[in-house]
Amino acid sequence: MNYINIESRSELRSYLEKFEEKGLHIIALDMEAESNLHAYGEKLCLTQIFDGVNKVIIDPFRIDNYALKLLFENTNILKVMYDAGSDLSLLKNTSDIEIKSILDLRPAAELLNYDKKDLHSVIAFELGIFLEKKRKYQTHNWTNRPIDEQAIDYALNDVIHLLALKDVILAKLYAKKLFEPFLLKNLQIQNKDYKRNPENKYRKIDGYSRLRDDNKAVFRKIFDIREKYAQLCNMPPHNVIHKDYLINIVKDPKSIDKIRFTKRFSADLVQDILHELRTAVEAV
Numbered sequence: 001m002n003y004i005n006i007e008s009r010s011e012l013r014s015y016l017e018k019f020e021e022k023g024l025h026i027i028a029l030d031m032e033a034e035s036n037l038h039a040y041g042e043k044l045c046l047t048q049i050f051d052g053v054n055k056v057i058i059d060p061f062r063i064d065n066y067a068l069k070l071l072f073e074n075t076n077i078l079k080v081m082y083d084a085g086s087d088l089s090l091l092k093n094t095s096d097i098e099i100k101s102i103l104d105l106r107p108a109a110e111l112l113n114y115d116k117k118d119l120h121s122v123i124a125f126e127l128g129i130f131l132e133k134k135r136k137y138q139t140h141n142w143t144n145r146p147i148d149e150q151a152i153d154y155a156l157n158d159v160i161h162l163l164a165l166k167d168v169i170l171a172k173l174y175a176k177k178l179f180e181p182f183l184l185k186n187l188q189i190q191n192k193d194y195k196r197n198p199e200n201k202y203r204k205i206d207g208y209s210r211l212r213d214d215n216k217a218v219f220r221k222i223f224d225i226r227e228k229y230a231q232l233c234n235m236p237p238h239n240v241i242h243k244d245y246l247i248n249i250v251k252d253p254k255s256i257d258k259i260r261f262t263k264r265f266s267a268d269l270v271q272d273i274l275h276e277l278r279t280a281v282e283a284v
Contacts, residue, residue: 001054001055001152001153001156003054003055003056003057003156004055004056004057005053005057005059005150006056006057006058006059006063007059007062007063008062009063009064009067009277012058012067012068012070012071012151013062013067015056016070016071016074017157019051019077020076024051024052025076025077025078026051026078026079026080026163027049027050027051027052027077027078027079027080028079028080028081028159028160028162028163028166029047029048029049029052029079029080029081029099029159030047030048030081030082030087030155030158030159030162031044031045031046031047031048031087031090031157032045032046032048032140032142033045033046033087033090033142034141034142034143035090036236036238037139037141037236038141038143038236039141039143039234039235039236040230040231040233040234040235040236040237041094041231042090042093043092043094043143044060044068044090044091044092044095045060045061045142045143046059046060046142046147046155047060047068047071048152048155048156048158048159049159050156050159050160050162050163052163055156055159055160057152057155057156058071059145059147061145065095065096065097068097069097070093072091072097072098072099072100073097073098073099073100074100074101075100075101076101077101078101078102078106078165079099079100079101079103079145080103080106080162080166081099081102081103081104081105081106081162082104082106082119082122082158082162083104083106083119084099084102084104084106084189085104085189085192085194087099088102088189088192088194089194089196092194092195093194093195093196096234096276097177098194099150100190102186102189102190103166103186104185104186104189105162105165105166105169106128107124107182107185107186107189108169108170108173108178108182109122109236110185111173111175111176111178111181111182112169112172112176112178119158122165126165126168126169126230127161127164127165129161131157131161137151137154137155137224140154144177171258185214191251201221201223202216202219202220205219205223205243205246205247206243206247207247208247211247211250215250215251216269218250218280218281219246219247219250221280222249222250222277222280222281224248225273225276225277225280226240226241226246227272231268233264235262235264235267239262240261240262240273241259241261241272241273245258245259249277249281250281253278253281253282256274256277256278256281259274259277261273
């Protein structure tokens with residue numbers, strides 16, 4: 001699949017300038033990210049665009065946030081997306097970037113009550129195009145460079161049909177007198193505050209909400225120790241200490257001795273982690 005590959009600030013600026021010179025105003029937009037699956041933390045790994053003519057791949061690893069904002073925060077470019085909420089949250093919380101001027105087609109799937117509401121199913125139903133669902137790319141490591149060409153093809157497939165899908169869906173919404181509810185839902189998506197509460201990372205662990213306040217304080221210390229070493233080793237936190245151990249340690253500090261660590265950790269590193277965990281629970 002032929003595409004424009006953008007790997008620098010100057011290349012991104014050049015593309016956006018040419019886009020504006022042509023009088024264009026709409027793109028299909030999607031992105032791929034890492035979310036504590038293969039490495040520590042969340043990060044934008046790839047951005048893919050289709051502008052009606054060109055397929056574009058942007059490597060954000062080599063482009064600063066200010067330059068990326070020229071695309072994402074440009075209010076003069078309408079960005080057609082599908083289920084944009086997770087992408088909005090990712091960019092806001094990792095890079096303080098807000099995606100502006102969005103047309104999210106996902107609410108239309110709810111309003112039109114499709115049997116299957118995932119993007120590939122909607123494309124198949126409305127356009128008769130059946131995209132291959134390669135499960136391996138659902139857990140693909142998008143941090144790897146160079147990116148495999150088959151992975152790039154997979155990523156581009158999620159945008160090259162969005163503009164055509166938009167035309168069909170908007171016509172259906174209008175015919176069914178659902179256009180205004182659709183616009184309202186889009187405004188609600190864009191007006192939502194995606195900044196996460198720091199407390200949410202603790203609440204996501206099953207059992208945390210049922211702990212007493214003093215035990216919650218201990219849990220947060222243990223959780224933060226895990227985060228510290230996950231970041232230090234650039235590993236997903238669950239690969240440092242599985243989440244099931246976190247609650248158990250609070251309820252029974254002796255369970256610290258039962259933790260099984262990856263063989264990738266040196267004996268000294270394991271002892272450092274154990275020492276910090278014991279200090280955390282003994283401080284209560």
